[in-house]
Amino acid sequence: MEEEQAGIDRIAFTPDGRTLKLEYKTDVKTDETGNTFIEVVANSTTRRPGWAHTTSSDLVLYFLPFSNRILFIRPTELRLRLPLWETQYRLVAAPNRGYQTLGLLVPVIQLLRDRVAVMADFSQSQHPYCKHVRENLYLFEVIS
Numbered sequence: 001m002e003e004e005q006a007g008i009d010r011i012a013f014t015p016d017g018r019t020l021k022l023e024y025k026t027d028v029k030t031d032e033t034g035n036t037f038i039e040v041v042a043n044s045t046t047r048r049p050g051w052a053h054t055t056s057s058d059l060v061l062y063f064l065p066f067s068n069r070i071l072f073i074r075p076t077e078l079r080l081r082l083p084l085w086e087t088q089y090r091l092v093a094a095p096n097r098g099y100q101t102l103g104l105l106v107p108v109i110q111l112l113r114d115r116v117a118v119m120a121d122f123s124q125s126q127h128p129y130c131k132h133v134r135e136n137l138y139l140f141e142v143i144s
Contacts, residue, residue, distance in 0.1 A: 007055030023057035031066040034107055037094065038078070038085070041102035044093065050103065052078060062117070071108065071117040078116045085110075 010022045030036055039050030051060070055075050062071040085104055093100040111117040 007051055007057050007060075009057075020059060021057040023051065023055050023060045024063065025051075025060055026063045026065060028065060030062075030064050030108060031069075033105070034109070035105040036062060036071070036108055036111060037092075037103040038082075038106050039101055039103045040082070040086075040091070043096075044100040044102055045098065050101065052082060052104075069119055069121055071111065071119050073111065073117040074115075077114070078111075081114055081116060 007023045008021045009024045012020045012022055014020060027037055038052050040052050042048045042050040042054075052075070057075060060071075060073040060075055060078075062073055064070065082104075085106055089104045089106050091102055092105055093102055108117075108119070112119060
């Protein structure tokens, strides 16, 4: 529970024995719009910061279910670009019960260009993180 509050959904181990803290996100609109929803305010009522500011994970695995792709987002790199992106991209609200979540609509291509993220085909990739998530796919259903 403590890990989840810190933005950690899973602890993974690399083949060389390093520990990686992972956070899982799923976005059903990215394939249609070409934009990611980078959460900057988790709760508009309390002004609690969003995962872009608070995650302590090493990687955010941002799953695109319709194209079966996954973005591996580096939170430290993302945070470096947030001030510029806040001037370039639209801030939108996603309604929840009793509050709204606010996020920047940042194009996938921008994340890739800025080297904030890399993308892999989730169904075909032999990348260890894709294999890990594929083997634990139920987590996406529970968390998203």
